[in-house]
Amino acid sequence: MSSDTLLLGIDLGAGSLKSTVINGSGTVVATASLPVETLSPKPGFSEQDPEGWWSALTGSLRKIWAMGVDPAQIAAVSVTAGAHTHVLTDSNGRILRPAIMWNDQRSGVQVDKARAAQGREILALSGNRISATWSLPQLMWVREQEPETHAAIRCVLPAKDWLRFRLDGTIATEVTDAWGLMLADAQAGGWSDALCAMAGLSVDALPPILASTAVTGKVTAQAAAQTGLRQGTVVICGTSDTNAETYAAGMTRPGIGALKLATAGTVSTLTASPAFSEDVIHYPHLVPQHYYAILGTNSCASAHRWLRDALFADIGFDGMDKQAQTAPAGCEGLLFHPYLNGERSPYWDPDLRASFVGLGFGHSAPHICRALYEGIAYTLRDCLAVLQDRHMGFDTARLVGGGTRSALWRQIIADVTGLTIEIPAEGDASYGAALIAGIGVGVFADTDDAARVIRVSETLQPDPANADVYARGFARFRAAKEALTSLNHSTVRELREGK
Known part of the structure; x- marks a missing residue:
């Protein structure tokens, strides 16, 4: 490859699509993003229009070309997106309904119903515990609630694979997103006839499974006209956003973890072999012969955004951060549970709800802002404890996601978890996608070679002065959650019944 070779990574997040161009040394040349809209037609529903993804993709690339990047220099492009989000199409390739989100x-x-009747079989086949996050139960819902739509399904494509199909016209996926559909056989490989039958689908409706770094095709004439990319640009398969992001952050060997402050919050670690259980989610990792174990909280940056919109729209995120800096560690007893949309790890309870606990006349706006930071840090500590109990913990973690822009929040994460926190210079999924494109087209020899360009820009140590206050706060956080669980359940049940 010539010295002016460029690589393009595209990542579809829950709230925006971001495109990043890097050179062969791993330096970011240009980046651009556009928002994507989430629809909530009913409580608990979360959907997006795939055509909106494509509009954001083409719009972000127009921004990049306007920065002076020459599309002719792009040697390869790769796409990532959140796992579990899928697109259903008919025999003509027409989208049948909005994409159900993770x-x-x-x-x-x-x-x-599935857990009671087939829970052990699903865990044994898929390697993971069934919950509302996964595509399998979502497809069960479509079969029961939208039978005409279900009958018309001829292809199920993970979100990044639908976007890539729009680029090169090929139908394919890779193993991480295949696991994310909960339709793949984690033990034997390939698709599972039994899991597909539970979803009411034929294996024929699912794409071939390739390597994440495999060449799937080339940019078509139609896609070139819409995106500005050069026709014939090589397209690489790609992977899930977390897989790409943890790799780009530097989680390339066991002993280093990754924490993510994005729409959801996650805790991940690399392992040489998966220990399938109901408590920990596993996926294959980009690093060959390795897997990543991950636990996640449903609401992280999304809870931050909710609080801004609800109470602090006039001062925005920067104003909230300044407010939070003036409140003491522990918020003088104020706690926040960020379960705005139920919770995944470690409770797996869609009927939990958020709460501020311990409010008094002595609390004000700074306490509320800081309590949100601390509450999300407590949920990550809750997830980390599951890994530690299974001897899968770590002492150092790479911190990624939009929340890392707050210096205060970064330090709170270190203080609450007790971890050494390292901030990657470039650690998002679009950067990881660009590295994958480089591996696929030969700019980098393999994942080890590409990892040489990953750098750390900041290291944070836990402040021992805050250890006791956060240990007590975490204990109260857990106790309050337990005390409120039955009330949350009855409230949600009554709302469902229209009371």
């Missing part, structure tokens, strides 16, 4: 909670009834 944070959608509508399939709780289907989850309960």
